[in-house]
Amino acid sequence: MLDAAPLSALRTLFGDRLSVSAAVLTEHAQSESLVSAGLPDAVVFPRTTDEVAALARWSTAHRVPLIGWGAGTSLEGHALAVAGGVVVDFREMAAVLEIRPEDRLVRVQPGLTREALNHELRTTGLMFPVDPGANASIGGMAATRASGTTAVRYGTMRDNVRGLEVVLTGGEVIRTGSGAPKSAAGYDLTALLVGSEGTLGLITELTLKLHGQPEAVMTAVAAFPSVAAAVDCVIATMQMGLTPARIEFLDVETVSACNAYSGLSLPPSPQLLVEFHGHPEALAEDVTRFRALAADHGAEGLDWAEKQEDRTRLWAARHAAYRAILASRPGAKAVVTDVCVPISALAQAVEETRADIAASGIPGPILGHVGDGNFHAILMVDPSRPDEAATAKTLAKRMAERSLRLGGTITGEHGVGFGKLGLMAAEHGAAWQVMGALKAALDPLNLMNPGKLVPGQA
Numbered sequence: 001m002l003d004a005a006p007l008s009a010l011r012t013l014f015g016d017r018l019s020v021s022a023a024v025l026t027e028h029a030q031s032e033s034l035v036s037a038g039l040p041d042a043v044v045f046p047r048t049t050d051e052v053a054a055l056a057r058w059s060t061a062h063r064v065p066l067i068g069w070g071a072g073t074s075l076e077g078h079a080l081a082v083a084g085g086v087v088v089d090f091r092e093m094a095a096v097l098e099i100r101p102e103d104r105l106v107r108v109q110p111g112l113t114r115e116a117l118n119h120e121l122r123t124t125g126l127m128f129p130v131d132p133g134a135n136a137s138i139g140g141m142a143a144t145r146a147s148g149t150t151a152v153r154y155g156t157m158r159d160n161v162r163g164l165e166v167v168l169t170g171g172e173v174i175r176t177g178s179g180a181p182k183s184a185a186g187y188d189l190t191a192l193l194v195g196s197e198g199t200l201g202l203i204t205e206l207t208l209k210l211h212g213q214p215e216a217v218m219t220a221v222a223a224f225p226s227v228a229a230a231v232d233c234v235i236a237t238m239q240m241g242l243t244p245a246r247i248e249f250l251d252v253e254t255v256s257a258c259n260a261y262s263g264l265s266l267p268p269s270p271q272l273l274v275e276f277h278g279h280p281e282a283l284a285e286d287v288t289r290f291r292a293l294a295a296d297h298g299a300e301g302l303d304w305a306e307k308q309e310d311r312t313r314l315w316a317a318r319h320a321a322y323r324a325i326l327a328s329r330p331g332a333k334a335v336v337t338d339v340c341v342p343i344s345a346l347a348q349a350v351e352e353t354r355a356d357i358a359a360s361g362i363p364g365p366i367l368g369h370v371g372d373g374n375f376h377a378i379l380m381v382d383p384s385r386p387d388e389a390a391t392a393k394t395l396a397k398r399m400a401e402r403s404l405r406l407g408g409t410i411t412g413e414h415g416v417g418f419g420k421l422g423l424m425a426a427e428h429g430a431a432w433q434v435m436g437a438l439k440a441a442l443d444p445l446n447l448m449n450p451g452k453l454v455p456g457q458a
Contacts (some may be wrong), residue, residue, distance in 0.1 A: 002041045006062040006393035010086070013054055019094070022229065027324060028087045030199040032134075032322075033075045033336040034381065034389060035419045040067065040081035045049055047092045049165060049173060049204040055088065057171035066449050068198040070140025071113060073132075075336045076417030077196050078144055082451035088202060090139055095118045097205070104210040105162060126210040129154035129245075132413065134320045139203045142161050144415040146197030149318070152238075152371030153277065154211060156413070161194050171441045177207060192438070197415055198449035200442045214245070214277035218287055218312040222299040223269040226278020227354060230270040231347040233297040234370045237274075237327040238343050240293070242286055246275040246315075247371035251354070253328075254365040262317035273318055275311070286434045292304060298389070325378045334378040335392035339403035340374040340412025342369055349406055350375060353399055360391050374412035393441030397423070416453045424453075 002020075003008070010020050019025075025039045041064070046052045046270075059066050065085030071077060081087060092110035097107040101124050108117060114134045117128050130141060132148035140146075142164070147156035154160070163177025168253055176189040193200060224230035234247055250258065250271045258264055272294075287304070292297045294302050305311045313424045317324075326332055350366060357364035357377065368375025381388035400410040400423050410416075410423045424432050436455040 002064065006064060007042070008059070009058060009062070010044065012057075013051065013058060013255050014044045014046070017047075019043045019045075019278055028069060028072070028089065029080060030072065031075070031077055031080060032073055032390070033419075034041055034333045034383075035075070035077040035080070035417065037077060037082045037418075038084070040087040041084050043069075043087045043089055045089050045092050049085065049167065052088065052202055052204050053171040055086070056167050056169060059086070059447050060170045060445065062150055063445065063447070065450050066202065068110075068139070068143060068202050070111065070137030070143075071135065071441045073134035073136045074140065074144055074417065075414045076411075076419030077414060078417040078452060079140075080201035080418075081420055083448055085447075085450075090176055093204065094137075099126075100179070101126060103179055104212075105207055106210055107205060109205060110137060112138050112143075114138060114141065115424050117372055117407060121210065125213055127213050128160070128208055129211050130157055130160055133322075135230075139206070142194050142203055143196065143198050144205055145413075147369070147372075147374070147413040148184045149246045149248060149315075149369055151369060151374075151413075152247060153243055158191065158194055160209045161190060162205060162209055163207035164190055164203055165203040166193055166203050168201045169445060169447050173204075179207065182227060195415070197417065197453050199439055199453050201448060204273055216280045216283045217245075217275060217277055217311065218283055218367055219273070219275045219305040219314055220287075220290070220302055221266065221305070222272045222274070222294045222302045223267040224272065224294075225269065225298045225300065227270045227350060228347055229297045229299075230272050231350050231370065233272065233299070235343055235346060236293050236297070237290060238371060240289065242289060242293075242373060244274050244286075244290070245277040246273065247369075248273040248318055249350075249366075249370040249375065250318075250321070251366045253363065254325060255365045256323040257328040258317050258321055259395050261327050262313075262320055264314075264317050265307035267300065273314060275315075277299075286387065321367055323377060325380065329363060329380045331382065333383045335378065335379040335381065335389070336414070337379065337396040337399055338368065338374060338376040338412050339399050339410060340372070340409030341406045343373045345408065346370060346373050346375075349402060349408070352402055353377060356395055356398055360395055362388050362395075364390055364392075364395065369412075372412070373408065376414075401426070418451050420455070425455075
């Protein structure tokens with residue numbers, strides 16, 4: 001709990017945009033998964049960079065941690081107050097500041113969500129393509145280096161953030177990057193801060209790369225006789241140089257959950273959802289080539305959704321898959337984990353993970369953005385059964401270890417937070433200590449989102 005003097009100083013800065021009410025604190029102590037922590041001491045709602053800088057000066061003076069909060073959709077506890085402190089909720093910093101169509105750039109505040117951004121861009125012929133599924137905030141997406149269903153074609157946040165404005169500990173405001181398509185001028189601080197999970201500073205503005213809205217879009221759903229056949233089709237698609245905008249895998253359990261939850265009628269078989277973007281003639285060629293590949297791998301049906309409403313319905317169902325899976329076991333909580341492997345190792349990683357889950361006795365549907373080797377397991381547990389939670393965490397650890405053995409990473413897009421902190425040394429070795437040294441240099445008092453990502457934070 002904050003002492004009276006620091007709390008009074010904080011109230012002077014924020015007035016009624018400071019909250020210590022139980023309801024607001026509880027709202028900011030929730031996670032989308034089983035990862036949990038205690039309540040923060042307070043929540044503030046800044047409106048300007050100057051206010052965030054003043055907050056950082058207050059934080060340093062009173063030695064109180066700051067934890068950035070966007071939409072609260074992260075899965076590894078990134079925005080939870082593991083050491084108390086003040087949550088900085090950016091919902092009131094949600095403006096589009098500048099659109100530069102000729103440069104394909106946009107400047108935004110961090111609380112803006114990706115859906116709101118694309119709504120603002122709808123008349124420009126441009127779009128921001130990074131789509132993690134949840135309607136996440138742009139600042140949170142940058143902080144966690146998010147990706148999602150479209151990463152296979154358009155890249156992740158790492159590829160689509162050109163510059164940042166960031167408030168460092170102590171209140172210093174820096175700008176990184178520029179509007180230029182490339183630069184050789186010094187350390188790439190933008191790349192360092194994208195994915196730093198708020199441990200180095202608070203993002204208050206972003207310059208993003210935009211892409212042209214596609215002339216034509218084709219979406220297909222294909223049923224396969226086995227998981228191996230579906231995954232092998234993905235591998236062949238990528239090795240042939242096809243560039244789908246999205247290529248998503250759903251196992252049988254996920255398909256059943258989506259059918260029940262979203263009113264679909266997909267066959268009870270492993271499925272691929274594939275989408276191609278481009279010029280109509282090039283698109284037709286890609287569709288023809290993929291149709292042949294799918295047939296070669298035993299696809300039992302390839303249904304193309306050309307109408308916007310049909311495509312929207314399919315992708316809405318895919319984005320609702322997490323909620324659909326939870327609904328398939330009422331009352332369950334989920335340990336949600338992801339890994340990413342080289343595309344050549346994808347089939348082995350998925351099959352071994354499926355075997356592990358099947359032997360565990362708890363349900364764990366698998367789905368994912370398999371076009372870039374990334375897949376997820378939704379490990380559902382009864383919250384009243386500690387043994388199930390322990391089993392799920394063991395499964396998640398084995399998934400990560402398997403991914404490393406196959407040349408991959410412990411997380412392709414969910415990030416580390418404190419949920420995967422114990423796995424970082426295995427992936428990075430001595431390089432993890434370098435990350436800790438960077439943290440110590442930029443945040444010597446450990447006030448920016450402590451307890452996450454770097455050594456000495458467990």
